[in-house]
Amino acid sequence: MPPGGVVFAENTEEIALTVALCAEHGVPVIPYGVGSSVEGHVLASAGGISLDLSGMNRILAIHAEDGDATVQAGVTRKQLNDALKGTGLFFPIDPGADATLGGMAATRASGTNAVRYGTMRDNVMATTTVLADGRILKTGGRARKSSAGYDLTRLLVGSEGTLGIMAELTVKLYPIPEAISAAVCTFPDIDSAVQAVIQTIQLGVPVARIELLDALSLKAINLFSKTTLAEAPTLFFEFHGSPASVEEQAQTVQAIADDLGGTHFEWAARPEDRSRLWQARHDAYFACLQLKPGCRCFPTDVCVPISRLAECIAATNEDIAQVGIPIALFGHVGDGNFHLVVLVDTEQDMKEAAWISQRVVERAIAMEGTCTGEHGIGLGKRKYLRLEHGDVAVEVMRALKQALDPNNILNPGKVLPPIT
């Protein structure tokens, strides 16, 4: 679904001019960052122009004392973190890909650090946004909190370019922890691993990351990253704090893991060991792709209340046993969020992948969870929006879209299901 053309915008005014022209001629506008979204957000399903914001890559201000930075929407998270070197601060949200901050805000992205630092929902303080008629809207501000009026910033975060195009963002920054350590632990089954996570959180251990990987993911990682990790359900932890606090956190978690049959508890306090470990985790997606050379990936993600997580994964594994394609499972278990990396090659594989995806989504929603924890709706999950939120919520979303984009030119066809 290629667009009719591409416009490369380098500042807010160029976005506004483009949108105003498109509004005049009824042409759809689809904002584009680096194209790392996975639910078809950037496809020109209704034609129109792709508005490439990758040239909007200037960091406009860093306020170290206040812990915030203002950037153009095309700045990527790694670029921002590079610019923060020497300030003692970092931007923690890490969805894996080196996505643009505008794209991450638009899809309400999160990733491995969300259990400690929240998602883009929590970390965008202000935006400059171009509306459907080309007007320039300022939302939010640099105060840490405000009760002044409707929360337009949060309405835009997660709206996937359908209500406005974010041109600039102000995001929160955090002090780089004095000490960081990581740990890995293998569990006899998924249920014990999830119990360890629940107990860790209930004890108030302020873990920065807790990631769950299944046996197949570990096998893929070992092959890809030349590691020798046990090929069993595994938790990866990261702890941030003072040296004493980090050590205490790791000890508390180790004691919990021991009680639940955890084995191979391995610490990584040295930066190089920690990097190796997390690099392996971050490469899990690519490692899985290598399980079946030449294949493509059909990714999906859901999120459930953590008390239902083990049950949700167990039932999903029963489904997986019924299909012939390789499916790895890993995720941000501290939030109850997990991904399936479904490897597909043939038409038949695609059918099986679609079946698995539908099963896990319907199961997550039945467990009071969500059809997507961090990927967004795009085109791929529109059909679940009504199931998850109900008819009235979809009608309200449609009324908001109508109020802000009455001619439906901003990323049309995304998020909202077609009217039936």
Added chain:
Amino acid sequence: MPPGGVVFAENTEEIALTVALCAEHGVPVIPYGVGSSVEGHVLASAGGISLDLSGMNRILAIHAEDGDATVQAGVTRKQLNDALKGTGLFFPIDPGADATLGGMAATRASGTNAVRYGTMRDNVMATTTVLADGRILKTGGRARKSSAGYDLTRLLVGSEGTLGIMAELTVKLYPIPEAISAAVCTFPDIDSAVQAVIQTIQLGVPVARIELLDALSLKAINLFSKTTLAEAPTLFFEFHGSPASVEEQAQTVQAIADDLGGTHFEWAARPEDRSRLWQARHDAYFACLQLKPGCRCFPTDVCVPISRLAECIAATNEDIAQVGIPIALFGHVGDGNFHLVVLVDTEQDMKEAAWISQRVVERAIAMEGTCTGEHGIGLGKRKYLRLEHGDVAVEVMRALKQALDPNNILNPGKVLPPIT
């Protein structure tokens, strides 16, 4: 501004029925919790009925493993915390008054714990909300995060009953810290105190509370609470964590305070000492009222980026020196949020109070802050909404109001300034 009548609702269906009837007859509906809001939110400025939700006081579910609870909107924060006894969990948001959770959500309330636990914006996961035509809307869910569609929950939080009436809420809970300690420290001036706060946050000390009180507030507290605290700019701290972590946090903060001329650093690790200290802080408002027996209070609050806080307070103190009425200043300095408690008796006092309030609001906005950190807009601060957010944002807010409440029956006249 009394309402034409009061309806006492006890469940969601009664709210829906009431709103549907009011919609039919064009009668304004003003939701009411315990009436502790301070910007005129519950006044019947356009007539209509007051919808009293205090009978909606049932706790519907506590999910200890997931760290959330679902309550009716009339449940107060203290009632919820009483119900949580024995679970090891608590609900941290504490605006001072024992407000209802529905009211707190509607005004995007926060209070002393926000620097660690966020505001109501961050802690409402889901709502059941009655729309302007009586339809019942479900927003959000119990997953810890979701990218599924527009964030209707955040749109309702802070909308002050003008977009919908929240009937039920699901809120986040947190583990009760294993250890809690408190500390007090006096500083030679406000600037040093604020510097201590900035350094504390930049070092990543996870303080749970940092409160600033000025000399007059301390004088009032000493008179009211029979304490003997130094009557000078003072910080109150609270630390949550493991016993070792709490001690380490306090030591780090003490070292910072020492460097900045802090004196009288006093620890309170014993629960009774800590309670006495925080009771004194919580009584500050009432203590200030006693400075001028028989007077009333004209409260105001603003919030600025913390780098501007000392400057904002210094300029405000210059204004205070020009009026004859007593004005105490204290606030949630970790967020850059402070309150003025302006004591008024006569018409002339009211004029001076209005002048002070306007000065501090305009100054906060000029410093990229907000006209209200946690009280809301109500009637009292409508005139500043455009100054803070700009014309386009106010037009967008009006478009959202029009989309969700086209006949303007939900708390009419609040939040949005009159069309001029």
